[in-house]
Amino acid sequence: MEKPSASTIGLASGFVEPLEATSIGQMLEQLRNFERIVTASNGVVSGFLIEGFNEANARCWSGIRDFLRMHYDCPRRDSAFWRDVGALPLPASYAELKQCFQQRTPRLVDVQDYAIHGWQSIFHVINWLFVAAPLGVVQPEAATAELASLPAVSRRRVATRMAELRRSSDLA
Structure with a gap:
């Protein structure tokens, strides 16, 4: 049996610009889940749990990436920065959400899969709405x-x- 890769916590697992203090929030969620898993397994953690931890952590980071990318999804093109950002491709998962948000407001079901295996999302659906509406994404x-x-x-x-x-x- 192949040994699962080790889990990482904090900045070792990912970093994004500090727009929403996501690294701190994500680290706290990682620690909460690490403690939950170690406690529930009495310190004997299976490879399956490690894989689930890593999958959930990666999924949360995808949600953070999409949420932060939305902050820059606007028609502004008045500087080289905004022109460069506007030319960047959207992550597929965010592009699909954006298509939905063009027709209706965000729903919990849209963002709930960013948090799996007992993890909690860093950003609630209302956070998505508060950013998306003023930008014209909704x-x-x-x-x-x-x-x-x-x-x-x-x-x-x-x-x-x-x-x-x-x-x-x-x-x-």
Whole structure:
């Protein structure tokens, strides 16, 4: 039987620019899962668990990569930096999400597979929405159509909340 490769934790497992402090968050998630696995296995960890840890860690890093790539997915081209970023290909997984987000708002089901085997995602679906909407990754028409498809009681609640928000911003 081939011995599984060792797991890595912290910056040894990956690093991305510090836009969202992801390295710290990911390291904490790695440590949480390392402790969970070692404790549950009483220190006798199978190769299968090590493979699962590594797979989950890699999947989380893919989610982080896609989330951070979304930050740069905008029409801005006013400098060499933005022109270069705009010319970069999108990761396939993010490109597929973007296609969905052009037609509707992000859902938990869209991002839940970035966290597997008991891991927790660094970014919740609301984080995706908060970044995607202002960048135009989520089209306003898609969000409007989605709101229009809600039951009447839900539409009234949304309208009431929007009115409250407008009033509070007028007071500020």
